[in-house]
Amino acid sequence: MEAELTSDIARQPLTRPTEDYLKAIYQLSNDGGLVATTDLALVLGLAPASVTGMIKRLSEQGLALHERYRGVRLTHEGRRIALRMLRRHRLIEAYLVGFLAYTWDTVHAEAERLEHAVSDDLIERMAQVLGHPIFDPHGDPIPDAHGRFAEFVHVPLADVAAGETVTIRRADTRDDGRLRFLAAEGLVPGTVVTVIARQPYNGPSSLEVGGERRIVGHELATMLLCSRGT
Amino acid sequence: MEAELTSDIARQPLTRPTEDYLKAIYQLSNDGGLVATTDLALVLGLAPASVTGMIKRLSEQGLALHERYRGVRLTHEGRRIALRMLRRHRLIEAYLVGFLAYTWDTVHAEAERLEHAVSDDLIERMAQVLGHPIFDPHGDPIPDAHGRFAEFVHVPLADVAAGETVTIRRADTRDDGRLRFLAAEGLVPGTVVTVIARQPYNGPSSLEVGGERRIVGHELATMLLCSRGT
């Protein structure tokens, strides 16, 4: 259903901003719905007017569809490229952590630059030495070379009832401070956690993690996506 | 004598073209002399007029000194950056060959893009896992973090007299076809070669390489830089 990520259709090389916009649009429209100019501007750190201009260019290139005053969404080709960038980004993160002793709180910035510079060849070599991983260090799924990836339904730790035992699968933040804190608390993908108690009004949760007692605030508990059971 | 390659003097981030120009200027002026606009244009694949414009910008940034109608040379700061790019380029090549099964004929293009995208941190990690190598896969010296590197006087294989035994130290071409051919013939850095005979008028040399008899044309023999002895 999805075209090859490494399709060799002859096309002018994409610029770095183009790749960034496509990735951002993709990530802001999980459902494939319209993405608002303001949201895009916020995520990319740009003025809304700049985003409008770029969206026009993306449309002319057949990478996005612009509904004036309503938003953008990606074309098939645009989505193909976005998924290609996502594969690159996440594989690079996995590689840096696996082979160059990066930690999950430092890989994001590095991958953000490298994803635009590596060749398809290098990406596939990284995938190979990593054993074709399906998840990156944050638990985000890595699309395969065809743009397909596993989708799981996860529950935020903040929504897990007291008494339940879950496994952390994904950390939904890129903020390095938060990531460092979570790692220090042992709250990383793969960890099995039992919720001992939950305070109401966005209060903290008491956890049992590997025999130890831990407390996490509501904000972080929201970002820890889990699956039920061990 | 040379400033830190990883100096953290606050400066606006350099653009990719800027880095490319500085590296090219450095490489075209081994002696530190003036580099001609045309030569630069040729190496960079640009129109001379474009080069003139860029040189002007480099001068304004204090990275190069322009003597109108005569040429350019680098300032200390420009040279510092050029050496930093050279270190990056060559370490990346060494890394790709050492850890990702690249061959010496394919690394150049990949390194050419990556050298602009990696962080100083990543470069130093690569250097570390490689054991701080001094030469890249082509035998080119890798500047250290201070911009210093070993300079050796080498003899082109084409100038080696019959009967002499030399060790190949460096292949002075980036052309992938030529590099592939040389590798297939076993003519790579570290190989010990005895010249059996040399034909005059830019003719081929007969060699003895690891017990085998080989013939190399003059053009390639010019590009193989050697040191005397085994």
Add this chain to the structure above:
DNA sequence: ATTGAAAATTAGTATGTACTAAATTCGTTT
């Protein structure tokens, strides 16, 4: 139905880097 705030777009501008075509300078040859 009107209005007002938020969102989005247009208009006009700046920057970096490239181009072509025209003009200038240099250095050598006569």
Add this chain to the structure above:
DNA sequence: AAACGAATTTAGTACATACTAATTTTCAAT
């Protein structure tokens, strides 16, 4: 010394991407 060809620079333009300020559109509230 003059003149010519090669090298270089200038002039003028284009394109991608960003910005601010001004304008327009949308939508929800009255």
